[in-house]
Amino acid sequence: MEPIVWEWVNFLVRWLHVITAIAWIGSSFYFIHLDLSLRRRDGLPPGVAGEAWQVHGGGFYNMMKYTVAPPELPEKLTWFKWEAYATWLSGFALLSVLYYHGAALYMIDPAVLDIPWWGAVLLSLGALGLGWHGYDRLCKSPLGKDDVKLAAAGFVFLVLVAWGLSHLFSGRAAMLHVGALIGTMMSANVFRIIIPNQTKAVAAMKAGQVPDPALGKQAKQRSLHNNYLTLPVVFLMISNHYPLAFGTRYSWVIVAVVLVVGAVIRHFFNSRHAGKPTPWWTWAVATAGVAVIVGLSAAGTRTESAAAPARVELAQVEFAQVEEVVLSRCSMCHAAQPVWEGIGAPPRGVTLDSAEAISRHAPQIRVWAALSDAMPPGNVTGITPEERRLLAAWTDQLPR
Ligand code: HEC
Incomplete structure (x- = not known):
């Protein structure tokens, strides 16, 4: 009974997480577009930086943005924060249900670091907490005064985290945790900076003062980070279904490339929304980045690199050998x-x-257990690098 309950908890929490993330990213894309498409014209009310006209759902909208604050606060003000909070909370719930509850399968790889489940959970919590703290310090340091330098430092920071995590967790958990950290940074930007700053601005207004523009500037910087991190974070969150991304030797380098690819694609859309010259070069960079990722993912498993770099040529593998490996390493699950x-x-x-089932799943066996070390999860059944090479050689021989 219990696995059935967990399976459904997993499914339902994932459903919730995807919905909240759609709500968050949707409103974020909408506001970025709106913000960038605002135009000035004569005769706008005082304090208005620009306006936009939009048509949707059978009506016309005339949107105006007061950059610091309107002369008078309206009675009803809609805040956008629960999309972000709910995304983080449901994401953390999913992390707990899937990774903390299933640490032995999904987080721990004894070949990387042999730790008990609670050690893996502590490392995960530590990575999220310290990671946010490190990023927040960077933003508040002198580097934070220059957006480009800060972006470069943030990139190096995230790549170091990805590399570090790949020495603590299974490939799958390592990549997912980079995503979880970025998601935490993005939600914490809303929770700790953007919303508190807006609250202070509203309080100042109510007290009849002009809000400090520095509050808005800081919020805008964090909002810019969230904008550029949106596409990479989604890649990292769905990466756990794609073993060539997370379960290969250079998975942490793949993270670095994805950060660039996601950011340049976002830049393309930002520029277009702003009515700037279209930066077509971004697609050249993105395409080259994807080509690099595909190439890197073919470099083999992490264990292979440690044990024996040379690929053994198995001219003719007997199916009986394959069957023995699969029955002893895979069929218990x-x-x-x-x-x-x-x-x-x-x-x-x-x-x-069975022999028939093994033959039928040859392509999947190749991706999950020969080209990557995604299976067995956490290598719980102790498959050896030689056995992986045997599976690789067998699937190599098969007609495509
Ligand atoms: C301890 C149990 C266990 C063992 C042993 C195991 N697997 Fe898996 N396997 C799983 C689980 C759990 C999943 C689902 C993973 C997920 O949720 O992404 C899975 C998923 C897969 C998939 C993914 C199917 C898909 O397209 O999503 C393949 C292929 C696979 N395993 C092959 C293997 C092979 C080959 C072996 C032996 C080398 C193996 N597994 C050993 C538990 C196991």
């Missing part, structure tokens, strides 16, 4: 009736308990 504790049904519907 991937069977109609799994015998591994906590696995209630064959994961993702993949059964690997």
Whole structure:
């Protein structure tokens, strides 16, 4: 019964997380577009920096932006914060349900660092807390006065985190945690900087004072970071379904490239929304970046790099050898009736308990267990690099 309950908790929390993230990213994309499309004209009310006309849902909207604050506060003011908070809370719930509860399978890779489940949970919490703190310090340091220098420092910081995490966790958890840290930074930007600053501005207005423009400037900087991090964070969140991204030797370098690819694509849209000359070069950079990622993902597993770099040529692998590896390393979970504790049904519907089933799943076996070390999760059944190479050689021979 228990695995069935966990499976559904996982599914429902994920559903919630995707919905809240859509709400957050949707409103964020909307406001970025609105902000960049504002235009000045004569005759705008005092304090208005620009306006935009939009048509949607059968009506016309005339949007105006007061940069510091309107002369008088309206009675009803809509705040945008729960999308961000709910995304973080549901994301943390999902992290707990999937990774903390399933630490042995999803977080710990004994070949990387052999730690108990609570050690993995502490490392995860520490990475999120310290990571946010480090980023916040960077923004508040003298570097924070220059957006470009800060972006460069932030990039180096995130790449170092990705590299560090790849020495603590399984490939899958390492990549997901870079995403979780970026998500935490983005939500904390809303929770700790943007909303408090806006609250202070509103309080100043109510007291009949002009709000400090520095508050708005700081909020805008964090908002800019959130804008450029949106595409990379989504890549990192869905990466755990793609073993070539997370389970290969240079996964942490892939993170670095994704940060660039996501940011330049975002830049393309930002420039267009702002009516600036279209930066077509961004697509050249993005395409080159993706090509680099694809190339890096073919470099093999992390264990392979440590154990034996040379690829063994297995001219003719006997199917019986393959069958033995799969039956002894995979079928305890991937069977109609799994015998591994906590696995209630064959994961993702993949059964690997007969010669026929193994042959049918050859392409998936290649991606999940030969080209990457995604399976077995946390290498709980102790597959060896030689066995992975055997699987690689077998799937190499198969007709495509
Ligand atoms: C301890 C149990 C366990 C063992 C052992 C195991 N797997 Fe898995 N496998 C899983 C789980 C759990 C998932 C689902 C992962 C997820 O949620 O992303 C999975 C997913 C997969 C998938 C993904 C299907 C898809 O397209 O999403 C493939 C392929 C796979 N395993 C192959 C293997 C191979 C090959 C082996 C042996 C080398 C193996 N597994 C060993 C538990 C196991």
